[in-house]
Amino acid sequence: MRETLAAAGAFLAFVSAPCAAAPTAHFAELTYVAQHVPPTPAGSYRNPVLPGFQPDPSIIRVGDDFYLVNSTFAWFPGIPVYHSRDLVHWRQIGNAIDRPGMLDLAGLGTSRGVFAPAITRHEGTFYILNTCVDCGGNFLGTATNPAGPWSDPVWLDFDGIDCSLFVDEDGSAWIVNNGSPPETPRYDGHRAIWIQQFDLKTLKLFGPRKVLVDGGVHPEDRPVWAEGPHVFTKDGWYYLMAAEGGTAENHSETIYRSRRPDGPYEAGPINPILTQRNLPPGRSDRVEATGHADLVQLADGSWWGVFLATRPFAGQSTLLGRETFLLPVSWQDGWPLFLSPGEPVPLVARRPALPASPGDAWDKWTDDFSERALSAEWLRIRNPGAVQDHALEGGDLALVPGADPAGSLGTPAFWGKRLRHPAATVSTTVAFAPDKPGDFAGLLAFMDEAHFLAFGIEGQQIVAHRRTDATQDERGEVVASAPRGVTGPLELRVAIDGGHAALSWRKPGGRWQVLSAKVDVEPLATVHAGLFTGLVIGPYALAGR
Numbered sequence: 001m002r003e004t005l006a007a008a009g010a011f012l013a014f015v016s017a018p019c020a021a022a023p024t025a026h027f028a029e030l031t032y033v034a035q036h037v038p039p040t041p042a043g044s045y046r047n048p049v050l051p052g053f054q055p056d057p058s059i060i061r062v063g064d065d066f067y068l069v070n071s072t073f074a075w076f077p078g079i080p081v082y083h084s085r086d087l088v089h090w091r092q093i094g095n096a097i098d099r100p101g102m103l104d105l106a107g108l109g110t111s112r113g114v115f116a117p118a119i120t121r122h123e124g125t126f127y128i129l130n131t132c133v134d135c136g137g138n139f140l141g142t143a144t145n146p147a148g149p150w151s152d153p154v155w156l157d158f159d160g161i162d163c164s165l166f167v168d169e170d171g172s173a174w175i176v177n178n179g180s181p182p183e184t185p186r187y188d189g190h191r192a193i194w195i196q197q198f199d200l201k202t203l204k205l206f207g208p209r210k211v212l213v214d215g216g217v218h219p220e221d222r223p224v225w226a227e228g229p230h231v232f233t234k235d236g237w238y239y240l241m242a243a244e245g246g247t248a249e250n251h252s253e254t255i256y257r258s259r260r261p262d263g264p265y266e267a268g269p270i271n272p273i274l275t276q277r278n279l280p281p282g283r284s285d286r287v288e289a290t291g292h293a294d295l296v297q298l299a300d301g302s303w304w305g306v307f308l309a310t311r312p313f314a315g316q317s318t319l320l321g322r323e324t325f326l327l328p329v330s331w332q333d334g335w336p337l338f339l340s341p342g343e344p345v346p347l348v349a350r351r352p353a354l355p356a357s358p359g360d361a362w363d364k365w366t367d368d369f370s371e372r373a374l375s376a377e378w379l380r381i382r383n384p385g386a387v388q389d390h391a392l393e394g395g396d397l398a399l400v401p402g403a404d405p406a407g408s409l410g411t412p413a414f415w416g417k418r419l420r421h422p423a424a425t426v427s428t429t430v431a432f433a434p435d436k437p438g439d440f441a442g443l444l445a446f447m448d449e450a451h452f453l454a455f456g457i458e459g460q461q462i463v464a465h466r467r468t469d470a471t472q473d474e475r476g477e478v479v480a481s482a483p484r485g486v487t488g489p490l491e492l493r494v495a496i497d498g499g500h501a502a503l504s505w506r507k508p509g510g511r512w513q514v515l516s517a518k519v520d521v522e523p524l525a526t527v528h529a530g531l532f533t534g535l536v537i538g539p540y541a542l543a544g545r
Contacts, residue, residue: 025441025541027369027397028429028489034363035423035497045088045351047287048309050324051362052420053534054080056116056228057306057324058164058294066296067119067146068306069096069128070324073533074105074113075379079128081119081146087296087304087326087352089359092376093147096128102152103132105382107409110448111532116228116292118164119146122173122200129175131161138163138177140203154203160194166231166261173198174261175205176240178227181214189224190215193242195231195262210262216244217254217267226254228292231261237334240265241273243291247531249316250277251291253307255336274307274327274338276345287345288312289322289531295329295336303329304352305338309345310526313422313498317525319447320419321534328352362420369397378415379536381446385411399441401541406444406452407467407474414444416538423497426537429508431489432457438475438544440465443492445501445537451524452476454540455494455503455515460484462505462515468523475542480516494537496521 040046050057056071064085072078078097082090097103097114105113117130128141128150138160139153156163160179167173174195181192193213196205216223228243240256252272256265276290293307308322325345329336339345360377367375369392389400390413397415404410419426432441434457442456450470456463462484465476484490486507493512495502499522503515526534 023401023433023435023439025399025401025430025432025539027399027539028395028431029366029368030417030538031366031427032364032417033425034421035425035495037363037421041348043351044348045326047325047345047347047349048311048323049088049306049326050082050090051320052323052418053321053536054324054418055308055322055532056292057308058116058118058230059296059306060119060121061296061298062121064299067126068324069117069119071116071532072097072114072379074108074110074382075533075536076105076381076383077376077379078103078114079117079130080376081148083146084359085357086354089357091358091360094376096141096143096148096150098148098150098376100384104135106411108134108382109409110381111530116162118162118230118294120165120167122167122171127165129163129165131163133161140165156203156205158194158196158205158209162227162229164230165198167200168233168261171200172261173200174231176212176229176231178225178229182211186215187222187224189246190222191224191226193226193229193240212240212263212265213242213256217271230294232295235334238265239336241293241295241336243293244272245275245277245291247289247291247308247322248527249288251275251289252277253291253293253338257335268335270332270335270337270341273336274305276309278342279344283344285344285347286312287325287347288316290325290345293338298352298354300353302352303331303336305329305336307338311422314522316527317499317522318422318527319496319499319521319525319535320422321526321532323534368395370395374415377417378538379417380411380415382409382411389413390415397539399539399541401439401441401543403543405474405542406446406454406540407449407470407472407476409449412444412540413542414446414538414540416444416446416536419445419496419535419537425493425495427491427493428539429489429491430456430539432541434459434544436544438542440475440540440542442540443494443537444540445494445496445521445524445535447524447526447535448529448533449474451529453494453501453519453521453524454542456492456540457484457490462490464503464515464519466519466521466523468528479519482513482515499525
């Protein structure tokens with residue numbers, strides 16, 4: 001790896017004067033290797049089909065092709081768009097929010113921003129409805145190719161979140177969403193599902209807004225957080241599917257039907273149609289927090305559903321966040337059902353009757369930074385900076401240390417990818433020559449601004465900083481350190497397994513030295529960070545104070 005860029009002067013011209021004074025960190029590659037991945041039996045698939053931080057899935061079928069989108073909250077680029085032909089193997093083909101200025105995420109907490117996108121298609125146009133929480137409200141994006149480009153947001157004038165678009169056979173369109181109930185909420189978490197007609201030509205709502213569900217299936221039980229609604233049709237019925245119970249261990253999916261898209265709707269005889277909340281906590285291969293589902297019908301007439309769920313390593317703790325699972329959906333007396341009451345989500349199931357298609361490699365990969373730009377799956381927090389802080393040059397990711405630490409609400413100099421397995425090793429080679437106290441470059445494992453682990457070079461030390469509470473220093477508190485002892489590039493390795501991380505470093509090709517064999521990272525779990533996001537890991541550089 002080269003320690004300097006041949007075009008250093010040109011690169012530094014992109015950055016502002018304060019950042020230009022900081023030494024540049026050069027990362028030669030990023031390698032990810034999953035551990036303890038069992039083989040998948042022939043004819044089967046393994047859940048989750050989109051592992052790692054992939055919540056709130058929405059899916060459509062267009063001929064032989066399936067497209068799926070997920071929430072990204074305050075991460076940029078936002079709203080990943082995935083493609084598959086077999087529902088099992090997925091490739092990310094783009095992001096619906098991929099240009100500076102499309103949304104303003106500046107100053108937002110990690111769990112704000114882009115909530116629950118919903119994708120649909122009508123007469124050759126793809127639509128994504130979404131809510132930018134604390135950054136504009138509800139909006140619509142359109143594209144003729146799901147890989148993009150997507151339009152700038154068209155802002156819509158209605159309250160609430162989790163909006164989705166239903167287009168009937170006659171071309172009439174409706175927007176359904178979670179909103180406040182028509183009267184003063186009777187209790188914390190009391191929500192309603194609303195519907196209103198939508199003009200696909202003018203992109204305006206019209207007509208009266210109407211409540212479809214007030215509270216949930218059994219209002220007398222004070223159900224919480226009716227959300228994530230989708231409307232679809234089958235055999236002359238309109239079905240309304242919505243989540244209920246909050247997005248933690250009591251999460252569930254419920255079903256209603258009507259003869260009209262705007263109701264009235266009756267609840268199904270089996271509700272919820274998907275939940276794990278009543279299962280024994282000590283069961284093996286435990287899946288939790290199931291809900292926020294969407295359905296798709298295959299060409300052979302069978303139905304399948306995607307939904308979010310978690311794989312805790314203890315209690316409700318997971319570093320992976322909410323992931324996307326897949327299950328077949330059966331129909332009983334005109335009602336859909338994911339699982340019978342008390343039935344656990346299988347981690348291995350029989351695959352759909354579709355020809356196998358290729359998908360992204362998530363178990364083992366290396367990005368050697370040899371392309372002209374970072375690929376679509378790379379993420380950074382909040383808005384891109386006002387000036388360029390990174391470049392790809394000759395197989396290096398050059399990253400100028402930023403002034404904003406990971407614990408701030410600014411724009412840290414950080415790019416990462418999702419942790420997708422309960423046990424995985426992430427490694428890189430970094431060349432960095434700090435010249436003032438606090439200059440840092442290395443790997444950041446980031447859940448949100450109050451929960452992260454940073455491991456790398458700081459001064460003449462190898463240092464690990466961890467932040468587990470918003471009251472701690474924005475750079476995190478030192479949990480391990482050792483003299484660097486050598487100059488030149490260093491390899492850094494973070495090995496995560498459940499709630500622990502092992503941190504090691506070495507001179508390239510030398511003997512690994514252990515900085516800490518067992519850092520407690522359970523405090524970084526989603527259950528401590530609002531339950532919204534998952535761990536993202538990658539290169540990070542921070543300028544000294």
